[in-house]
Structure formats: C-alpha cells, structure tokens
Amino acid sequence: GENVEQHPSTLSVQEGDSAVIKCTYSDSASNYFPWYKQELGKRPQLIIDIRSNVGEKKDQRIAVTLNKTAKHFSLHITETQPEDSAVYFCAARGRSNSGYALNFGKGTSLLVTP
Amino acid sequence: DAGVIQSPRHEVTEMGQEVTLRCKPISGHDYLFWYRQTMMRGLELLIYFNNNVPIDDSGMPEDRFSAKMPNASFSTLKIQPSEPRDSAVYFCASSLTQGSTEAFFGQGTRLTVV
Numbered sequence: 001g002e003n004v005e006q007h008p009s010t011l012s013v014q015e016g017d018s019a020v021i022k023c024t025y026s027d028s029a030s031n032y033f034p035w036y037k038q039e040l041g042k043r044p045q046l047i048i049d050i051r052s053n054v055g056e057k058k059d060q061r062i063a064v065t066l067n068k069t070a071k072h073f074s075l076h077i078t079e080t081q082p083e084d085s086a087v088y089f090c091a092a093r094g095r096s097n098s099g100y101a102l103n104f105g106k107g108t109s110l111l112v113t114p
Numbered sequence: 115d116a117g118v119i120q121s122p123r124h125e126v127t128e129m130g131q132e133v134t135l136r137c138k139p140i141s142g143h144d145y146l147f148w149y150r151q152t153m154m155r156g157l158e159l160l161i162y163f164n165n166n167v168p169i170d171d172s173g174m175p176e177d178r179f180s181a182k183m184p185n186a187s188f189s190t191l192k193i194q195p196s197e198p199r200d201s202a203v204y205f206c207a208s209s210l211t212q213g214s215t216e217a218f219f220g221q222g223t224r225l226t227v228v
Contacts, residue, residue: 001170043220096170
C-alpha cells in the first residue's frame with residue numbers, strides 16, 4: 001500500500017517567518033494530495049489539496065507544490081501567525097485493492113511564536 | 115448536512131470489555147474510512163469501505179478489531195476484548211466517490227481502556 005513520509009516532526013518559527021513541511025509518497029499511481037490541519041482536541045480539517053495533474057496551487061498564505069517525478073510534495077506557509085500553530089498532516093490517495101485509500105504522514109507539530 | 119457524526123465522544127472502559135464505536139457518514143458519500151490516532155503512530159488507516167463493502171482491512175491491528183457497514187448511513191468499529199494499548203482517538207471520515215475528493219472527518223471518539 002501507499003507509504004507517506006513527512007518531515008519535520010516538529011517545527012518552530014517566529015511570527016512572520018515562513019514554514020515548509022515536506023512529504024514523500026511511494027505509489028506512483030497516487031493522484032490526490034491533501035493537507036490537513038488539526039488543532040488541539042479537534043478533528044483534522046482540509047486546508048489545501050493538489051491533484052496529480054497540477055504542479056503548484058496557492059491559497060492566500062498557503063501554497064502546495066507537487067513533484068510527481070520525485071514523488072514528493074510540500075506545504076508552504078508564508079507570514080506565519082500564532083493561530084497557524086497546530087499539527088499538519090499530509091496525505092496521499094492511492095490505489096488500495098479495488099478502491100482508493102487515503103494514507104497520512106505522521107504529522108508536523110508547528111509552533112509559531114509571537 | 116451535519117457532517118460526519120461519531121458516537122460516543124468519549125469512552126472509558128475496563129480491559130477485557132467490548133467497545134463499539136459508531137459513525138454516520140455524510141449523506142451521499144460512498145467512501146468511509148476508520149482511522150486510529152496516537153502520538154507514536156499518527157493517523158493510521160484501519161479499514162475503509164466503498165459502497166458499504168469493506169475494501170481493505172489490512173490496517174486492522176488484530177482479530178480483536180472488527181468493522182461493519184450494514185447500510186450507507188451507518189458503520190461500527192468494535193474491539194473485543196479491549197486492551198489498554200487500544201487507548202487512542204478513533205476517527206471516522208467519509209468522502210464522495212473515488213479519486214481526488216476531500217475526506218471529511220468526524221469529531222472522533224477518545225477511547226481509554228484501563
């Protein structure tokens with residue numbers, strides 16, 4: 001099945017700086033790559049996603065890039081704010097038996113200090 | 115739609131007891147996923163269903179775990195007998211059809227086995 005690796009596991013940045021989280025996946029047939037944000041005690045919620053036919057996508061301060069050849073994708077957060085502090089998960093949706101499973105990385109705990 | 119609904123929100127049980135977690139997916143969604151979240155292992159995919167049929171249960175840790183989806187609006191995850199190492203937050207998520215679509219998470223069930 002799909003194996004998703006995520007780095008770093010923890011990240012601390014000053015408010016206003018940028019944060020970058022990187023993920024790799026194993027299944028070249030994977031075609032959908034969402035990023036979820038999970039605040040303490042809450043459910044994971046989608047913040048941005050990218051499909052395999054797109055190399056880059058941006059939504060205000062958040063951007064995601066995808067390199068299909070290298071099988072890695074990254075989340076970029078610019079002008080970080082304290083409310084960006086949370087755990088971020090990358091995921092890849094790939095073929096699993098006769099369906100499509102969504103497998104997650106282990107998460108990155110981001111701390112933005114004022 | 116009220117989103118994915120899980121019950122109970124919290125469960126505390128004694129080792130050896132049977133535990134049943136419940137999930138109601140978003141109406142019309144044909145994929146349903148069960149995840150277990152722990153600090154050590156992150157979000158692990160346990161099993162997922164497509165059109166009420168279990169597609170891949172390779173993530174189910176042991177025979178003590180079982181899951182069913184008797185109809186499109188209800189799924190259960192059962193642990194029998196429960197053990198302290200089963201303590202975790204269990205999330206249910208659903209999505210619409212295959213390919214590149216967002217998975218919506220329920221609020222999770224925090225299970226503590228003492």
